[in-house]
Amino acid sequence: MKVAKLFQKTMFGIFLLFGLIAVSTSALCIWTVDAELSAEYEANSRAIAQSIANSSLDIILNRDLSTLQSLLDQFNEIQGIEYIYITDNQGDILAHTFVPGVPKEIATGERQLAMVERRLDGIGDFVEVASPILEGVVGSAHIGMVQGAVALKLQKAIGRQAYLISIIFIMSIIATHVLVSLVAKPMARLGVYARQLVAPDAPGGLTPGEVQALLERNDEVGQLARVVRHLAVRTAPEQS
Amino acid sequence: MVTTAIAAVVMASGLGAFQAGEGISGSEIVVGMSGPFTGASRSLGIELYRGSLAYFTEINRRGGVNGRTISIKAYDDGYQPEAAVKNTIRLMLEDQVFTLFNYVGTPTVTRVLPLLKSYDGLRFRLFAAFTGSQPQREAPYDRVAINYRASNRQETEGLVSNFRGIGRTRVAVFYQADSYGRSGWAGVRSALASQNQKIVGEATYARGTAYTSSLRRQVAILQESKPDVVISIGAYEACAAFIRDARRAELNVPIANVSFVGSESMLELLKAEGAADGRDYTANLVTSQVVPSYEDVAIPVVKEYRELMAEHAATVTPPSLWARDYRPLARSFVSLEGFINAKLLVEVLKRLGPSPSRSQMAGAVASMQNLELGTGHSVSFAADRNQGSDAVFYATVEQGRFVALRDWKGWRK
Numbered sequence: 001m002k003v004a005k006l007f008q009k010t011m012f013g014i015f016l017l018f019g020l021i022a023v024s025t026s027a028l029c030i031w032t033v034d035a036e037l038s039a040e041y042e043a044n045s046r047a048i049a050q051s052i053a054n055s056s057l058d059i060i061l062n063r064d065l066s067t068l069q070s071l072l073d074q075f076n077e078i079q080g081i082e083y084i085y086i087t088d089n090q091g092d093i094l095a096h097t098f099v100p101g102v103p104k105e106i107a108t109g110e111r112q113l114a115m116v117e118r119r120l121d122g123i124g125d126f127v128e129v130a131s132p133i134l135e136g137v138v139g140s141a142h143i144g145m146v147q148g149a150v151a152l153k154l155q156k157a158i159g160r161q162a163y164l165i166s167i168i169f170i171m172s173i174i175a176t177h178v179l180v181s182l183v184a185k186p187m188a189r190l191g192v193y194a195r196q197l198v199a200p201d202a203p204g205g206l207t208p209g210e211v212q213a214l215l216e217r218n219d220e221v222g223q224l225a226r227v228v229r230h231l232a233v234r235t236a237p238e239q240s
Numbered sequence: 241m242v243t244t245a246i247a248a249v250v251m252a253s254g255l256g257a258f259q260a261g262e263g264i265s266g267s268e269i270v271v272g273m274s275g276p277f278t279g280a281s282r283s284l285g286i287e288l289y290r291g292s293l294a295y296f297t298e299i300n301r302r303g304g305v306n307g308r309t310i311s312i313k314a315y316d317d318g319y320q321p322e323a324a325v326k327n328t329i330r331l332m333l334e335d336q337v338f339t340l341f342n343y344v345g346t347p348t349v350t351r352v353l354p355l356l357k358s359y360d361g362l363r364f365r366l367f368a369a370f371t372g373s374q375p376q377r378e379a380p381y382d383r384v385a386i387n388y389r390a391s392n393r394q395e396t397e398g399l400v401s402n403f404r405g406i407g408r409t410r411v412a413v414f415y416q417a418d419s420y421g422r423s424g425w426a427g428v429r430s431a432l433a434s435q436n437q438k439i440v441g442e443a444t445y446a447r448g449t450a451y452t453s454s455l456r457r458q459v460a461i462l463q464e465s466k467p468d469v470v471i472s473i474g475a476y477e478a479c480a481a482f483i484r485d486a487r488r489a490e491l492n493v494p495i496a497n498v499s500f501v502g503s504e505s506m507l508e509l510l511k512a513e514g515a516a517d518g519r520d521y522t523a524n525l526v527t528s529q530v531v532p533s534y535e536d537v538a539i540p541v542v543k544e545y546r547e548l549m550a551e552h553a554a555t556v557t558p559p560s561l562w563a564r565d566y567r568p569l570a571r572s573f574v575s576l577e578g579f580i581n582a583k584l585l586v587e588v589l590k591r592l593g594p595s596p597s598r599s600q601m602a603g604a605v606a607s608m609q610n611l612e613l614g615t616g617h618s619v620s621f622a623a624d625r626n627q628g629s630d631a632v633f634y635a636t637v638e639q640g641r642f643v644a645l646r647d648w649k650g651w652r653k
Contacts, residue, residue: 064374069422070350099417100458101443 010180014172022165026158033157037150041080042115042129045145048075049131053141056086057133060094069095075143082126083144087111089137113140117147124148186221189214193225197232262597263338269308269589269596272331274324274352275344275370277316277562280448281475283505284574285344286562288370289314291578292342293556294548295586305589306596310582313337314561317348319447319475324348328355332364339601340366342581345500346373346392346420347447356384363598367588368581370574372500372530373423377627386605387627388584388619389530389577392420395498396427396471398632399528403469404435407653408494412441412467414458414482416474420447424473424498441465449478451509455485463491468653470495476502480509487521494651496526503527503635503642504572511640522637526645527573529633531580532615533644534571541614545579546571573635573642583613584628 052075059068072084076097085096091111096102103120113130120126126144133139189206193214196205206214214225263270275285293312300309313335317323324343331337340356343349349369353376356364366385369376372392376385400411413428415421421444429439443458459482462470470486472479472495479501486495497503510521532539537546549556549571557568569575589596591604608628610618619628634645 064378064423065426066346066373066419066423067350067375070347070375070419073347073418095422097417099444099446100455101461 010176011173014176018165018169018172022162025165026161029157029161030154033154034150037153041145041150042127045115045127045129045143046131048078048081049129049141049143051075052084052086052143053131053133056141057138060086060088060133060138065095072097080145080149081143082124082146084142086133086139086141088139094139111140111142118144120144186214186217186219190221190225190228194228197228261336263336264308264596267304267308269305269310270313270335270337271310271339271341271367271585272328272335272337273312273314273340273342274317274327274331274348275314275342276319277314279318280450280477281319281345281502282562282566283476283502283569284370284500285314285316285319286566287502287505287569287572287574288342288344288578288581289561290556290568291545291549291572291575291580292582293578294545294552294575295579295582297552297555298548299582299586305586306594310586310589312341316561317344319345319348321347321351325351325355328352332359332362338596339585339598340364341368341585342578343369344371346371346423347418349373350375350419353381353384357381360384363601365598365601367585370500370577371420372498373420374426375419382626383602385626386602386621388581388629389499389627390630390632391427391627392423392473392498392500393427393430394630395528395530395632396424396473397431398634399471399496399498399526400428400431402634402648403494403496403651406648406651408468408651409435409437410440410466410468411437412443412462412465412470413439414443414445414462414470414472414474414479416447416478417444418447420500421473424471428471428473440467445474445478445482447475449481451477451481453478453481455482456489458482459485459489459491462486463489467493469493472497472501474501476506476509480506480513483510483525484513484521487519492524494524494526496528499527499529499531499573499577501527502572502574503529504569504574507637507640507642508569522640524651525637526651527635527642529573529635530629530631531573531576532631532633533635533642534573534576535641536644539614539616541580541583542576544614545576548579549575580613580615584611584619587611587613 055071056068059071068086072095075081076084083097086094088094093102105118105120113132115127115129118126118128125147127147128142128144130140130142133141193206193211195202215222273289275288276282277285296310299305304310313331315327317327331340343366349371356366366376368388372389372395374391375381377387377391411428411432413425415425432438441462443461445455445458470493472482479497483495507522514521532542534542534545537543588601588604591607592600605621606623608619608621610620612618617629617631621628635642636645
């Protein structure tokens with residue numbers, strides 16, 4: 001019973017410790033990954049927009065728009081990019097990847113080169129970045145990145161971390177149980193032995209072999225057993 | 241994966257360093273084709289192949305060209321650019337065909353063109369691709385491509401011009417969301433811009449959209465713009481689905497398609513839907529074509545095509561390339577174009593003489609001036625002109641079949 005209590009307290013302590021670790025590492029992970037991914041996401045988006053803008057220049061000036069569309073179709077295969085459109089210097093869209101059509105918010109909206117958040121009806125929420133083509137003299141390239149992409153990656157990362165911590169937690173519980181049992185069992189025997197010395201006729205005592213084994217232990221339990229026996233031996237004549 | 245493997249073999253064998261075989265033996269000339277033999281656009285690849293094979297079969301029966309028979313080595317790309325690129329590498333480096341022939345589609349061809357440029361030393365030409373887009377008609381790819389057909393731009397300009405002539409000036413566009421659709425869209429935009437007008441509405445669909453898909457959202461977008469006419473730049477399954485949904489939504493203005501659509505396959509779908517629904521989905525349809533009507537037997541090439549397609553019907557239907565559930569069309573604009581492409585290639589091969597080589601091909605093509613292939617329109621090339629025909633024809637549906645359209649007044653607004 002005493003062993004069980006000791007065990008429960010240890011388990012509770014471990015549970016608290018793991019909870020603290022899980023919460024703190026998750027919070028740290030979310031903060032770090034969110035900051036890193038968001039920065040990377042934005043940087044990549046800008047780099048892609050810049051790349052499209054650079055690649056588009058010659059095509060817009062010298063080639064057919066089907067070539068421009070072919071370029072957009074290839075970039076549109078990049079994970080996270082939901083849409084791309086290119087406008088001329090009047091703001092008219094020259095090529096895009098929208099299906100079933102250009103959303104009204106974009107068709108009629110103001111062209112912005114700054115990063116903007118867009119909510120497109122029936123499509124979703126996006127972060128749109130743009131890059132001017134030849135300083136805007138020719139037009140601009142715009143790409144829409146899925147806004148939930150970072151959150152989705154975070155969810156995945158946190159989910160994996162929680163899964164890992166759960167496995168470690170279960171393994172720790174098992175290990176702790178074994179270790180505590182290793183300590184608690186001799187302690188329980190020591191308790192029984194102490195009671196046996198006080199009341200030798202009480203039932204449930206240790207066998208002479210078990211007493212011998214207890215006294216021969218090299219650890220603290222063995223030392224305590226020997227001290228208890230010594231005290232018992234010393235106090236016995238005084239009582240008699 | 242395949243591309244990398246082939247490239248590795250080529251590098252290891254040193255083939256990349258010198259000219260590969262010419263695809264010609266003492267008895268055979270092999271030409272290579274990549275096209276959609278499966279998927280939502282399969283009819284285009286299959287019918288183009290069948291039309292060409294009908295003519296080649298006849299030429300081979302007569303002893304071939306300078307004693308050599310002509311065969312087509314064909315691979316399926318499903319109308320997907322990556323597959324087309326892999327097929328092209330295979331045809332050039334592994335099969336070492338004489339020329340690339342009858343390629344289908346703008347998104348595929350626009351990705352293949354840089355490949356031809358990369359292997360410029362092998363002198364491969366893309367002969368008579370089934371696409372009207374601009375890239376293979378303009379620098380820097382005009383040197384590696386030889387086109388028979390009129391361009392998308394010419395087709396759409398013709399449609400816009402004819403509709404404008406009957407007072408239909410509010411033009412909306414329904415198009416495939418890729419380089420093919422953009423090419424047609426640009427043609428319409430350009431034609432309208434010359435009249436100081438703009439496209440009043442536009443809607444797109446994803447390449448590979450099947451007939452069973454709903455295109456009601458696209459119809460709703462275009463309905464808002466209150467168009468006088470809709471010009472579709474797409475493939476037959478999606479375009480048929482659009483017409484079906486447009487008519488159901490009471491968008492009854494004329495709907496025009498360009499030649500790439502695969503007119504008969506589209507018509508078959510609409511006729512079957514109409515029979516099931518008890519309504520006519522084939523009214524107010526116009527198509528622009530780059531070959532004459534296959535119903536007009538007064539045109540010599542049409543007469544020849546009909547005879548040879550009937551005579552070699554069994555030969556030109558090898559099922560190994562496509563699923564057995566495909567029902568070949570007895571006649572179609574697409575197979576007629578394939579037939580004419582084959583005639584043009586045979587003419588080039590004749591001009592190349594008994595020892596043809598790829599490097600001589602461009603010169604042989606450029607030498608063709610006012611060539612009569614029996615279409616009623618001569619074909620001319622030059623050193624700075626890599627498109628043989630500018631002819632655009634128009635057709636409409638009457639009594640369940642396409643007939644030549646000569647009078648547009650019936651659709652006057």
